[in-house]
Amino acid sequence: MRAGALTGIKLGLVSCESCGLLSRPVKVDEPGHCPRCGEELELRRHNPIQRTWALIVAALICYIPANVLPVMVSTTLASEEEDTIFSGVVLLYETGSWPLALIVLIASVMIPLTKIGALAYLLITVQRRSIRGQGDRLRLYRLVKLVGRWSMLDVFVITFTVALIQFQPLMSVEPGYGVLFFAAVVVLTMIAAETFDPRLIWDSISE
Amino acid sequence: MTEHTDINSVPEATAVPKKRMTFSVAWIIPVVAALVAIGIAVQQILAKGPTITIVFKEAQGIEAGKTFVKYKDVRIGQVTKVQLSKDFTRAELTASIDKSAAGLMVEDTKFWIEHPRVGPSGISGLGTLLSGNYIGVEAGKSTKAQREFIGLEKPPVISIDEPGQRFTLEADNLGSVGIGSPLYYRRLNVGQVIGYDLAENGRSITIKVFVKAPYDKHVTADTRFWQASGIDMSLGANGLSVRTQSVLSVLIGGIAFETFVSSGDAKPAAEEAIFTLYNDRAEAAAQREVEVTPYVLRFKESVRGLSVGAPVTYLGLQVGEVTAVGLEGDPKTGDIHPRVDIVISLGKFLGHMRQAVSVKELAMNEKLRHSILQRMVDRGLRAQLRSGSIVTGQLYVACDMHKHVPKVKIDWTKSPAELPVVPSGLQDLQDKINGILVKIEKIPIDAIGEDLKKLVARLDGLLKRTDEEVLPEAKKTLEELKGVLKSVDTTVVGKDAPVQQEVREALQEINRAAQAIRGLTEYLEQHPEAIIRGKTQEKQ
Numbered sequence: 001m002r003a004g005a006l007t008g009i010k011l012g013l014v015s016c017e018s019c020g021l022l023s024r025p026v027k028v029d030e031p032g033h034c035p036r037c038g039e040e041l042e043l044r045r046h047n048p049i050q051r052t053w054a055l056i057v058a059a060l061i062c063y064i065p066a067n068v069l070p071v072m073v074s075t076t077l078a079s080e081e082e083d084t085i086f087s088g089v090v091l092l093y094e095t096g097s098w099p100l101a102l103i104v105l106i107a108s109v110m111i112p113l114t115k116i117g118a119l120a121y122l123l124i125t126v127q128r129r130s131i132r133g134q135g136d137r138l139r140l141y142r143l144v145k146l147v148g149r150w151s152m153l154d155v156f157v158i159t160f161t162v163a164l165i166q167f168q169p170l171m172s173v174e175p176g177y178g179v180l181f182f183a184a185v186v187v188l189t190m191i192a193a194e195t196f197d198p199r200l201i202w203d204s205i206s207e
Numbered sequence: 208m209t210e211h212t213d214i215n216s217v218p219e220a221t222a223v224p225k226k227r228m229t230f231s232v233a234w235i236i237p238v239v240a241a242l243v244a245i246g247i248a249v250q251q252i253l254a255k256g257p258t259i260t261i262v263f264k265e266a267q268g269i270e271a272g273k274t275f276v277k278y279k280d281v282r283i284g285q286v287t288k289v290q291l292s293k294d295f296t297r298a299e300l301t302a303s304i305d306k307s308a309a310g311l312m313v314e315d316t317k318f319w320i321e322h323p324r325v326g327p328s329g330i331s332g333l334g335t336l337l338s339g340n341y342i343g344v345e346a347g348k349s350t351k352a353q354r355e356f357i358g359l360e361k362p363p364v365i366s367i368d369e370p371g372q373r374f375t376l377e378a379d380n381l382g383s384v385g386i387g388s389p390l391y392y393r394r395l396n397v398g399q400v401i402g403y404d405l406a407e408n409g410r411s412i413t414i415k416v417f418v419k420a421p422y423d424k425h426v427t428a429d430t431r432f433w434q435a436s437g438i439d440m441s442l443g444a445n446g447l448s449v450r451t452q453s454v455l456s457v458l459i460g461g462i463a464f465e466t467f468v469s470s471g472d473a474k475p476a477a478e479e480a481i482f483t484l485y486n487d488r489a490e491a492a493a494q495r496e497v498e499v500t501p502y503v504l505r506f507k508e509s510v511r512g513l514s515v516g517a518p519v520t521y522l523g524l525q526v527g528e529v530t531a532v533g534l535e536g537d538p539k540t541g542d543i544h545p546r547v548d549i550v551i552s553l554g555k556f557l558g559h560m561r562q563a564v565s566v567k568e569l570a571m572n573e574k575l576r577h578s579i580l581q582r583m584v585d586r587g588l589r590a591q592l593r594s595g596s597i598v599t600g601q602l603y604v605a606c607d608m609h610k611h612v613p614k615v616k617i618d619w620t621k622s623p624a625e626l627p628v629v630p631s632g633l634q635d636l637q638d639k640i641n642g643i644l645v646k647i648e649k650i651p652i653d654a655i656g657e658d659l660k661k662l663v664a665r666l667d668g669l670l671k672r673t674d675e676e677v678l679p680e681a682k683k684t685l686e687e688l689k690g691v692l693k694s695v696d697t698t699v700v701g702k703d704a705p706v707q708q709e710v711r712e713a714l715q716e717i718n719r720a721a722q723a724i725r726g727l728t729e730y731l732e733q734h735p736e737a738i739i740r741g742k743t744q745e746k747q
Binding site: 041053 | 214217218219220221230233234235236237239240241244247248251272273275282285
């Protein structure tokens with residue numbers, strides 16, 4: 001991965017992302033469609049940075065209600081308790097199970113935020129055409145993609161709890177709005193990670 | 208052919224003109240996310256009802272985020288914060304109320320902490336043993352919204368929307384009445400005491416009672432309320448009387464009401480009407496006598512055993528009662544004697560009448576009333592103290608006709624007028640015995656004794672003289688008398704004495720004559736004509 005490596009763009013070639021056919025784009029701006037499968041050709045993903053940004057912003061917006069709104073409403077005879085993600089962490093910590101609290105804190109609070117932060121960092125560096133630490137950035141990107149699915153842990157837990165604890169009228173658990181937003185955060189960050197074109201990291205070097 | 212497979216031999220892509228988008232469609236996603244988030248936020252804010260604060264003496268079993276606010280057992284809110292008031296004397300609860308119940312939070316809405324209670328009228332709030340304490344709400348009637356409330360110590364006894372009426376009773380003392388004490392109408396539990404308080408001036412007690420519908424319509428302006436608390440035992444001239452309402456009222460007290468006499472316009476009493484609470488049924492019943500005339504009696508004897516409320520009878524029928532017993536005196540003469548105030552109820556008096564007398568006419572016409580009474584007094588009507596019961600010694604006032612009493616003119620100018628009295632029978636007897644004793648005392652027993660002594664001495668002298676002078680003379684005379692008797696015996700009484708002989712013959716002669724007369728009368732009965740014609744010869 002040295003600087004000045006040969007790229008398809010330099011050669012005036014583009015490969016179809018669908019069937020892999022190598023073709024010459026009509027224009028660099030508008031590469032056209034694949035002659036074999038008709039897929040739209042892209043030298044780089046179309047408007048990649050904007051799209052990723054949009055998703056990250058959406059995830060960030062959703063992150064606020066996900067943490068503010070209750071994710072779980074547990075109703076007993078005596079009371080009705082609304083738990084947000086963070087109050088759950090606090091509760092776990094207070095009841096002594098700090099390892100669990102740590103897991104929830106990392107999986108549900110820190111990871112989504114880290115993902116958003118990491119993707120934003122990647123996008124900014126790409127936009128600024130940074131030529132340093134491409135390898136590290138790529139590893140960061142891979143980590144983001146890998147870790148993304150684990151954030152759904154909380155959603156799973158809540159789904160299970162809601163399904164299992166239904167002893168009306170003694171006790172019942174219902175999902176709150178927060179969990180929807182939380183799921184949205186996870187999904188949006190995963191999509192954002194997918195839409196990010198890691199090839200962009202290297203483009204600044206090729207130029 | 209391999210040479211041809213260079214860059215140039217790669218087929219050229221087909222050009223499709225396309226409008227270049229400078230703005231990515233992906234931006235719709237955050238916009239949508241933002242809209243949804245804002246939408247939910249707005250919804251949450253809109254759905255959020257009022258936040259109220261309630262001050263309680265103590266937050267018994269209240270936990271922030273766990274305790275509900277319930278109205279009619281429906282959750283309308285939740286306690287969000289429990290803290291001490293600034294001066295640390297009370298507990299301040301903050302509760303968020305559902306928007307749907309925001310209309311309940313008005314000025315006179317009441318809050319209390321519902322927890323298990325064991326009270327005189329039963330156990331309540333058992334459900335809270337399982338569910339935990341909650342804050343009960345009683346809706347107010349006001350329309351003015353309020354957010355700060357003072358919590359009640361106890362739940363209100365009667366819900367505001369329960370049909371019925373509230374009345375206020377004024378009493379001298381609370382008696383054994385408490386909140387929740389039952390209210391009886393003809394021994395039917397028709398309501399409850401919902402509160403009591405000392406009057407502003409501290410001289411009486413105001414008791415709030417609630418009468419359930421439809422019984423509230425039986426409360427009219429003429430209705431009397433009395434304490435039906437516990438056991439009402441009285442020992443009066445009428446003997447021992449025990450009166451109770453129910454076992455419950457014996458234990459926790461109660462109030463009873465009844466309309467003894469209705470004045471005709473028996474409209475149900477107005478809401479919050481004020482009544483007097485009497486101490487007992489008799490007192491309540493007695494108060495109905497509107498047409499009562501007070502009189503005063505001035506006795507010259509002890510009124511021990513005469514109590515207020517003792518009956519006043521006319522020829523044995525009760526026509527009134529004693530209202531006061533006291534003393535009265537003239538400081539100049541120093542003569543202090545009992546004064547007994549009585550009331551005569553015209554209604555009772557006429558109630559005993561078996562003929563139609565217009566009550567109104569007699570009640571209205573004072574002059575007529577006065578003249579009737581004066582005539583009765585002229586004929587000997589007198590008040591007298593009598594013992595109603597030998598056991599208790601209770602007295603009552605009896606108005607009866609007495610013979611040989613001096614004429615009295617009633618002074619109607621005085622109010623109350625004085626009725627003439629005569630001493631009681633017992634007093635009369637006592638007086639008579641006293642009189643006799645006085646007379647006995649007056650007998651000069653000592654002088655009589657002296658005289659008797661003299662008499663005996665003289666008798667002694669007389670007897671001595673008789674012994675000495677009279678007896679020898681008498682002996683002589685007796686001996687002479689003996690001789691006379693002996694001669695009589697031989698001439699008159701002896702068997703063969705001539706007098707005897709002659710008498711016997713004479714008797715035989717009379718006997719024969721009697722037989723002849725009998726034969727004649729028998730003949731005359733059979734033959735009356737013989738008187739004229741003479742005796743006919745008997746036929747053969």
